[in-house]
Each structure stands twice: as structure tokens, then as C-alpha cells.
Amino acid sequence: MIQYADDTLIVLEGDSTQLFFLKSVLHSFCESTRLKVNFNKYMMVPINISPKKFNHLANTLGCSKGSFPFTYLDLPLGITKPKVDDFLPLVSKCERRLACTSTFLSQAGKLKLTNVVLSALPTFHMCTLSLPKGVIKQIDKFRKHYLWRGADINSKKPPKAAWEMVCVPKEEGGLGVIDLKKHNEALLVKNLDKFFNKKDLPWVSLVWEKHYNNGKLPSATKKGSFWWRDILKLLQPFKSFSIIHIQNGSTCLFWEDKWIQQTLENDYPELHSFAKNKVISVRDFYAQQHLPDLFNLPLSTEAYSQLQAVQSFLEHFPLIDEDDKWSSNWGEFSAARTYSFLIGHRDVHQAYKWL
Numbered sequence: 001m002i003q004y005a006d007d008t009l010i011v012l013e014g015d016s017t018q019l020f021f022l023k024s025v026l027h028s029f030c031e032s033t034r035l036k037v038n039f040n041k042y043m044m045v046p047i048n049i050s051p052k053k054f055n056h057l058a059n060t061l062g063c064s065k066g067s068f069p070f071t072y073l074d075l076p077l078g079i080t081k082p083k084v085d086d087f088l089p090l091v092s093k094c095e096r097r098l099a100c101t102s103t104f105l106s107q108a109g110k111l112k113l114t115n116v117v118l119s120a121l122p123t124f125h126m127c128t129l130s131l132p133k134g135v136i137k138q139i140d141k142f143r144k145h146y147l148w149r150g151a152d153i154n155s156k157k158p159p160k161a162a163w164e165m166v167c168v169p170k171e172e173g174g175l176g177v178i179d180l181k182k183h184n185e186a187l188l189v190k191n192l193d194k195f196f197n198k199k200d201l202p203w204v205s206l207v208w209e210k211h212y213n214n215g216k217l218p219s220a221t222k223k224g225s226f227w228w229r230d231i232l233k234l235l236q237p238f239k240s241f242s243i244i245h246i247q248n249g250s251t252c253l254f255w256e257d258k259w260i261q262q263t264l265e266n267d268y269p270e271l272h273s274f275a276k277n278k279v280i281s282v283r284d285f286y287a288q289q290h291l292p293d294l295f296n297l298p299l300s301t302e303a304y305s306q307l308q309a310v311q312s313f314l315e316h317f318p319l320i321d322e323d324d325k326w327s328s329n330w331g332e333f334s335a336a337r338t339y340s341f342l343i344g345h346r347d348v349h350q351a352y353k354w355l
Helices: 016-033 051-061 084-100 107-118 133-148 180-196 202-211 226-232 235-240 269-273 282-287 301-315 335-343 350-354
Strands: 002-004 007-009 070-072 075-077 242-245 325-328
Touching (some): 180 202, 180 235, 235 242
Antiparallel strands (some): 002 007, 242 325
């Protein structure tokens, strides 16, 4: 059961017995509170159920019938990746805001409203879903029109600056308008922070148990739902600004992750080239009693020398039985700091910092 305010989502097995139990609970609720349940307001949505059985179940509960995708908390909910058409309500909402532009607003006022209003409208969606390029392009079109042309939808007035320059921070010579693509990525990266820190969340436990219970970790191979695959596309940017406080080594790759000052694949390149499993976790590497078994033998002279160095290093770096801790270069994870990292920085004249 998922509840938020007055919206309730109940996930059940497609079985008549389960529905009778649910209906019995609801009737007990009615009798104890003297409230009435209106089953006509309920909607049943099937997952891998035949039409005949679906009709029978809907008639049993006495509710209306629906199908995927449908809207829940203003988000498109379905078992496949949302299409551009599923985001049309969001695009229409942004388009309607164009009429709010006043011809009496100064350019500074239009700039402020562009960020406060149009840039903020898709934020709720971007916290959960990766917006399609077409949706971001259309919203950017409305933002450009709002900023440069105002309320006249038919105006052909040319922009005063390239959009890439407009999205640069003010202290670096731009106008500070939010880059929606980078903003979307910054908001989604927080899910990787929750995942690697093994936060006490249902989806975190589900993903670990479903895909990574055998010791494997997320790497170049992406598997899982469309949502999780979209999140994994941000794995490299996330790791580039992350600091790993190694404990039991269960969430960290031995060769590729920076769990010490440098990645071991760069510190010991010759030995890394002989490794059988280049995406082995730190915990599994430590668990190996005979380290040469992890490599394709025979080793070269240089690789053998590096193996001895690794063995000596492991003896002075023991693991402890606690979960690894992941943090950012700036401390606790922050979407705002992540956005600043993703858009990068450029060297500009000092005069821009006074604007």
C-alpha cells in the first residue's frame, strides 16, 4: 500500500479471494467510522491479467476499470518508460504560463519570473523521472519566448543572447537561467547517493536484493527497470565527485572506484590487465584466500611486482563489518552543489563577479 495525502495505491495479487478480503476490511472500516466507501471512485488497473479475468475482478469489487499509463500524484505511472505524449499535461501547463507575462515587466523581471515560474514547473517531475529530450526542448522554447518576447505568442523578436550563454551562472558572465537537462540529472543523482549508502527505503532494499545480491555491483552493464537504467546513466558523474569511506567494501569496486587516493587500475595498470574480473568488489577481493587465483597466470615480472605491492597494501588496510559510507567532495549530498558541478566552471574576467 502506498499512501500520500488523500491518494491511496493498493497493490494486490489478481485473485478474487484477495479482493473479498480487501472489501471486508473496507466494510469493517465503514461500520467502525460510520463513513461510506464509494467503490465507483476506485479504479482497478491490471498487470499481466487477461481481459476476461480483469472484467471479473472489476465486477467483483464494483469499481471502474483503467489501464497503464495513468497519472498518480501528477506523474505518469506505467510499466514501460513514459513517452513524450505522457508529458503533454506538463508541457501544456508551461505553455499556459506564457499568458502571465506582463508587457510592463522589465527585462530583469522577466528573467526572475523565468527561473521562479517556468523553470520551477517541471522540478517535481525531474525529481523522479528523466525527462525526454523533446519535452525539455519544448519547455526551453517557452522559456526563451517568455524571456525575450513576453506575452505575444506570435512575436518573432530575435533573442539577445545564445541560450547556452543564458544558462551560464551570473558570476561567470551568463544570466543564471537553470539548465533543465543538468538540473534533471542533479535531482536524479540523489537516488544513487541513497542506493550506495543503503538508506532504509523500500526501493533501495528491492534493487539490492533483486539485482545485486550475488556480490555484483552497478557498472557499465545496466540492468533493471527503465527508471533504474536511467539512474545508472549518471553513475560516472556521481562517482567523479564522491568520496568513499570504506568499511566492509560491499558497495565499492576494487579496481575502478576511488576508495583510496587513486583508482587501483591506474596505480597498478599491468596487474589490472591480468585480472579475471575487473568489476570485482573490494569485499570479494579481500575474501579471496589465494590472490593469484584472481588473475590470468602466468604474470609478467612487472605484474608480479605489483601483486606483491597489493598484498602488502591489503595487510595494512583491514576491513570492518559495517556498511560503506559515500559522501561528496563538499560533504553531505546536495542537489544544488551537484548542479554546479555538472554545469562546470569557466574562467572569466573579475568584473563579472560584481554584476
